[in-house]
Amino acid sequence: MLNSLLALAQQPRIAPTEGDFWFPPQASSFASKIDSDYYFIYWVSAFFVLVIAGVLVLFTLKYHSKKNPKAERTSTHNTPLELAWSILPGIVLLYMFVLGFEGYTDLRTPPSNAVNVDVTAQKWAWTFTYPNGVVHDELHVEKDQPIQLTLSSVDVLHSFWVAAFRTKMDAVPGRYTKLWFTPTMTGEFWAQCTEYCGTNHSNMRAKVVVHEPGGLAKWLAVEGDPHGGGRTPAQAGEKIYKIQGCAACHTLDGSKLTGPSFKGLFGRQEQMLDGSTITADENYIRESILNPQAKIVSGYGPVSAMPTFQGRVKDNDIAALIAFLRTVK
Amino acid sequence: MSSTTETAHAPSGHAHDAHHWHEDPEAHLAHHFDTPQQQFDSGKLGIWLFLVTEILFFSGLFCAYTIYRSYHPEVFVYASKFLDTNMGFINTLVLIFSSLTAAWAVRNAQLNQKKALVINIVLTVACACAFMCIKYVEYSHKAHWGLLPGDAYTFNAPGVESPVTQDHPDPTVGMSRPDNIHIFFGIYFFMTGLHGFHVLAGIIVWLWLLKRAMKGEFNAKYFGPIDYAALYWHIVDLIWIYLFPLLYLIH
Amino acid sequence: MSSTTATHAPPQAGVNYLNARRGLLSWVFTLDHKRIGIMYLVGVMGAFLLGGVFALKLRTELLTVGKTIMDADTYNQAFTLHGAVMVFLFIIPGIPAALGNFCLPLMLGAKDVAFPRLNLMSFHLWMFGAIFFVIVLLTGGLDTGWTFYTPYSTTTTTSVIWAVMGAFILGFSSIFTGLNFIVTIHKMRPPGMTFFKMPLFLWGLYATALIQILATPVLGITLLLLAIERAFKLGIFDATLGGDPVLFQHFFWFYSHPAVYIMILPAFAVISELIAVHSRKEIFGYKFIGLSSVAIAVIGFVVWGHHMFVSGQSQMASIVFSFLTFFVAIPSAIKVFNWLATLYKGSIRINTPMLYALGFIWLFTIGGVTGLFLSTMSTDVHLHDTYFVVAHFHYVMVAGTLWGFLGGLHHWWPKITGKMYHDGVGMFASITAFIGFNLTFFPQFIMGTRGMPRRYYDYLEEFQFLHVLSTVGAYVLAVGLFMVLFLLIHSLMKGKKAPDNPWGAASLEWQTATPPITENFHETPKAGNPYAVYDFEYDPQTGDYKRVAFSDATH
Amino acid sequence: MSNTAHADAHGGHGTHGLAHVASVPSLLGTFGLLVLLTFVTVWVAKHPLGAIDIWVAMGIATVKATAVGLYFMHLRHDSGFNRLVFLGSFLFVFIFIGFAMMDRGQYDPTIQWQEALPKFQPAK
Known part of the structure; x- marks a missing residue:
């Protein structure tokens, strides 16, 4: 333990990001406004904290019981003074409210030319549905093109937060919530889940890639469609395995996560919870994708934690997944 | 909300610190109070604060009612047709009458009229039991129709024989059936169930006071427990006064 | 109005409430508010120890990226139980039930609280609720976070219903303490003590009791709805059955925001006492400090929406809640400024209680101003549910309520136990805890703004160094707090006999024997100005303060 | 805050009893x-x-x-503070319901979406 601590000490103090001491890089249009609001409050707070600390230290040293054994009976109330230190801070506070109000209305009114991407949150994976129907587990956007995300969740509360864009919104089951931003920096950023959602809440990340203007179309053509770009069904299946978030619960190396591992699954005899044994063939895989509650492998909860993918995966996606599972030995 | 709380803070501290009785054995004065007036006023403020917690406790349900009625007004209009307004009406009268007898019991206690006090308490308890019986009939009627909250809602679901018969015509004829009817019944059973629980708690308190009243413990200088139990009873009645129109008379 | 109870025998010398009656039953079924206060004190400190153990497990796990000592599920249970045990078992009952129960009747010159049996029942309900949390520990733990947000809390497999019922019962314990305090303050004040002539500690407890009465019942109905929703799928909070998960957040925070004022107001009240007595000064701005407590209590009810700016709450509601939240900052600022004015030209004694009070003023100010970032809507969207929030509420809860609790405990320890403690060790422990606390939580502000979300078992590589600082700080804080525990245990066993009024305070609890007799006072004392510390002269032989004058309140 | 600790300050007082009859x-x-x-x-x-x-x-x-x-x-003949306590509680009930209702507009339009999704019927 000790040497790992020492190793840490030599590491560069803080991993270098282009951001400043307090913030990650300002990668969206309203990041600078929010940071300036933060710094305004920061300096007001620093002023009050230092003044109070100074007065405390000054009084403690000056009126220490040894130096000042007999306390002086000063006046015990002074209403004008009380009003002064109520109204003046009050004005500063109201100005903070106005700053917050301006920033918030900007954060919550998407521009008309925003491109809409549907985001579905599920236990421990984000899936993005692009306007042309492509479904992917990464959010690809273009620089200076406003993006509106329509968030929804299929199981519990989640929250979509890209620290670099300074914007955050909960994904609530049963309703749509909206979030928008205009990326101003190309590069890759992390979108993290900030509403506690269970075991892998801390790994529920999505990569946000900001392309140069026009780069998105190129990416969609190649990467967007898992079946496109000359990929064999098995390779497409592997891509879908990552995109749809199967990886969050099913591993390829035999280790057990929330769900059984896919290693050597295809064609194997599987022992079911209700004692029956079935061969893991195409029908079993298709049924388990569309109706996970139908056949549950023994050793897994009475109620399957897997949400249904009915309406989220098309038939060719299922065929690709089955092709991919054949190759997982 | 266990019933013992009402009696616990009616400070009739007489048993264990008997040696503290001084010139006024009638006043059941607890050792830490100076005068019967202070003891009575403390008990009165204590019960009022307890009733505030009851009001805030039910306010959660009234808030849920308000919000869901504003979200799904059609559900409330449709589902309230299944409630039997006559039974609700009788129940309201029964509870108002028991409120009268409770208030009268306080008067009797203050004027040392022991016999009348016992009669009024018995009447209050009788009305409370009547209220619970009518409520039992209502609940069983609904259970029979499958009008229950959450998953238990099976009213004319496929495969369940429809309860609509000659003498039980479907009151919602001509109305389209909205989704999520069970939300109304979830709120209905929770509100009236919690209110019923408080009526039961009141019955237990009144029976305990009946035993003490028959021993002649209460007099002009010491009637706190009767007054506080009556106040609690009036709040239970007051909550029903709001529940009745909100649940039974919706259109 | 002299006491009319002339009949009971004059107490012999040396008999006090501790040795008046012996045996376990004399404690478990006592009606003496002082004994109930001590039982609460032992209980809440035990709960604090349990919560602290979970905190250390958390911080140890977060020392390195990936798995350090436990897996994700165990971590989720550790942070949930840390929150739930600390909130429901320590910090809400903490100061009011332990110190308040002991001091309130004494400060009023009364024999006991208005309803002694209700007071005992409140303690038994606290024990009963604590047993529920022990059952939670034994039957699979809890992994919903102390906030029980639905739909996670209605779908997880951990024992949520036990925990919810435990919190439900603890709610009644809190209600009955509050009810008892309001009636006692209204109906049992001594002759001559108007509302503006009673110690500020009672103003704080009064404002806290107001919130306990008005807010806790809503927690009761919320938890009942949650338990029945989980057991019978009622459909109120479950979106698939037409319910609304965000409504649960409204119900929950309607209680839980006033609850944070239940936590801080008693600490404010303790600090007002400490600052006045240990700087030998009459409190400055008595009316403003007293009324600001009540103002915080009332405003605390209309601001809960600032917990939900990003939860899908409507913009209009968010704007209104943000605007109202700023008004809570003003009364807190008034208190801090009045404390500084009290110190002016005083004779400030540096001892353990005063060190906690001075530490409180500075650290609470940091905690308070960081709240401004979270009530300003534009910055809150970025900072919500990040480590910035974790640091904010630990600055106001640990540096606030815990520092107030420890300061009050050291201040009234001589009166409670009749023993003094070693002041040097006390101050050293306080400074160690001060350093450990800042080392633990200041780095978390930086992590928060940089993008470290809350309740994370694993984190990005860039936060590694700050987490190491925070974990080291957590251990230093633990060392400081254990020093306090050993100091107090040592004082119990070998402490010097405490004089009746070691600090020279003017409030009534110091005008009776140390430790007090079961009846508190031989006859009801006459109430003067509770802050007339100048009426007391220090007597070097006995180390005690003798009253040399009696002055009535000046304001 | 009236100091009602000991004074029998209740108006319309009954004969010698503790409260109004x-x-x-x-x-x-x-x-x-x-x-x-x-x-x-x-x-x-x-x-x-x-x-x-x-x-x-x-x-x-x-x-x-x-x-x-x-x-x-008996609120008619009771001390002012008890009336204040009773009416005060309704103020906080209205705060609770009012502010919760203020947020209600946010929810309704999108609930129908949830109907479309197949219900997760746990295996009965």
Whole structure:
């Protein structure tokens, strides 16, 4: 333990990001406004904290019981003074409210030319549905093109937060919530889940890639469609395995996560919870994708934690997944 | 909300610190109070604060009612047709009458009229039991129709024989059936169930006071427990006064 | 109005409430508010120890990226139980039930609280609720976070219903303490003590009791709805059955925001006492400090929406809640400024209680101003549910309520136990805890703004160094707090006999024997100005303060 | 804050008792009023008046509630503080319901979306 601590000490103090001491890089249009609001409050707070600390230290040293054994009976109330230190801070506070109000209305009114991407949150994976129907587990956007995300969740509360864009919104089951931003920096950023959602809440990340203007179309053509770009069904299946978030619960190396591992699954005899044994063939895989509650492998909860993918995966996606599972030995 | 709380803070501290009785054995004065007036006023403020917690406790349900009625007004209009307004009406009268007898019991206690006090308490308890019986009939009627909250809602679901018969015509004829009817019944059973629980708690308190009243413990200088139990009873009645129109008379 | 109870025998010398009656039953079924206060004190400190153990497990796990000592599920249970045990078992009952129960009747010159049996029942309900949390520990733990947000809390497999019922019962314990305090303050004040002539500690407890009465019942109905929703799928909070998960957040925070004022107001009240007595000064701005407590209590009810700016709450509601939240900052600022004015030209004694009070003023100010970032809507969207929030509420809860609790405990320890403690060790422990606390939580502000979300078992590589600082700080804080525990245990066993009024305070609890007799006072004392510390002269032989004058309140 | 600790400051004090004794006429009168208003509530419910129905029903219920409060619960002859406590609680109830309702507009339009998704029927 000790040497790992020492190793840490030599590491560069803080991993270098282009951001400043307090913030990650300002990668969206309203990041600078929010940071300036933060710094305004920061300096007001620093002023009050230092003044109070100074007065405390000054009084403690000056009126220490040894130096000042007999306390002086000063006046015990002074209403004008009380009003002064109520109204003046009050004005500063109201100005903070106005700053917050301006920033918030900007954060919550998407521009008309925003491109809409549907985001579905599920236990421990984000899936993005692009306007042309492509479904992917990464959010690809273009620089200076406003993006509106329509968030929804299929199981519990989640929250979509890209620290670099300074914007955050909960994904609530049963309703749509909206979030928008205009990326101003190309590069890759992390979108993290900030509403506690269970075991892998801390790994529920999505990569946000900001392309140069026009780069998105190129990416969609190649990467967007898992079946496109000359990929064999098995390779497409592997891509879908990552995109749809199967990886969050099913591993390829035999280790057990929330769900059984896919290693050597295809064609194997599987022992079911209700004692029956079935061969893991195409029908079993298709049924388990569309109706996970139908056949549950023994050793897994009475109620399957897997949400249904009915309406989220098309038939060719299922065929690709089955092709991919054949190759997982 | 266990019933013992009402009696616990009616400070009739007489048993264990008997040696503290001084010139006024009638006043059941607890050792830490100076005068019967202070003891009575403390008990009165204590019960009022307890009733505030009851009001805030039910306010959660009234808030849920308000919000869901504003979200799904059609559900409330449709589902309230299944409630039997006559039974609700009788129940309201029964509870108002028991409120009268409770208030009268306080008067009797203050004027040392022991016999009348016992009669009024018995009447209050009788009305409370009547209220619970009518409520039992209502609940069983609904259970029979499958009008229950959450998953238990099976009213004319496929495969369940429809309860609509000659003498039980479907009151919602001509109305389209909205989704999520069970939300109304979830709120209905929770509100009236919690209110019923408080009526039961009141019955237990009144029976305990009946035993003490028959021993002649209460007099002009010491009637706190009767007054506080009556106040609690009036709040239970007051909550029903709001529940009745909100649940039974919706259109 | 002299006491009319002339009949009971004059107490012999040396008999006090501790040795008046012996045996376990004399404690478990006592009606003496002082004994109930001590039982609460032992209980809440035990709960604090349990919560602290979970905190250390958390911080140890977060020392390195990936798995350090436990897996994700165990971590989720550790942070949930840390929150739930600390909130429901320590910090809400903490100061009011332990110190308040002991001091309130004494400060009023009364024999006991208005309803002694209700007071005992409140303690038994606290024990009963604590047993529920022990059952939670034994039957699979809890992994919903102390906030029980639905739909996670209605779908997880951990024992949520036990925990919810435990919190439900603890709610009644809190209600009955509050009810008892309001009636006692209204109906049992001594002759001559108007509302503006009673110690500020009672103003704080009064404002806290107001919130306990008005807010806790809503927690009761919320938890009942949650338990029945989980057991019978009622459909109120479950979106698939037409319910609304965000409504649960409204119900929950309607209680839980006033609850944070239940936590801080008693600490404010303790600090007002400490600052006045240990700087030998009459409190400055008595009316403003007293009324600001009540103002915080009332405003605390209309601001809960600032917990939900990003939860899908409507913009209009968010704007209104943000605007109202700023008004809570003003009364807190008034208190801090009045404390500084009290110190002016005083004779400030540096001892353990005063060190906690001075530490409180500075650290609470940091905690308070960081709240401004979270009530300003534009910055809150970025900072919500990040480590910035974790640091904010630990600055106001640990540096606030815990520092107030420890300061009050050291201040009234001589009166409670009749023993003094070693002041040097006390101050050293306080400074160690001060350093450990800042080392633990200041780095978390930086992590928060940089993008470290809350309740994370694993984190990005860039936060590694700050987490190491925070974990080291957590251990230093633990060392400081254990020093306090050993100091107090040592004082119990070998402490010097405490004089009746070691600090020279003017409030009534110091005008009776140390430790007090079961009846508190031989006859009801006459109430003067509770802050007339100048009426007391220090007597070097006995180390005690003798009253040399009696002055009535000046304001 | 009046110092009501010991003074018998309650107005309209009964003879030597601790509190006001309710007279029989006031009891019966209140009871009659309550029964009458209950009939009125049901009668009004039979003749729907459109949107203001809910307010009429609440108005009648509030009149009944104040009658119970004033006469059955002796608030008429009680110390001011007890009245303040009783009315104060309604203020906080309105704060709770009012602010929660303020947020209600946010929810409704999108609930239908949830209907489309297949329900997760746990295996019965």
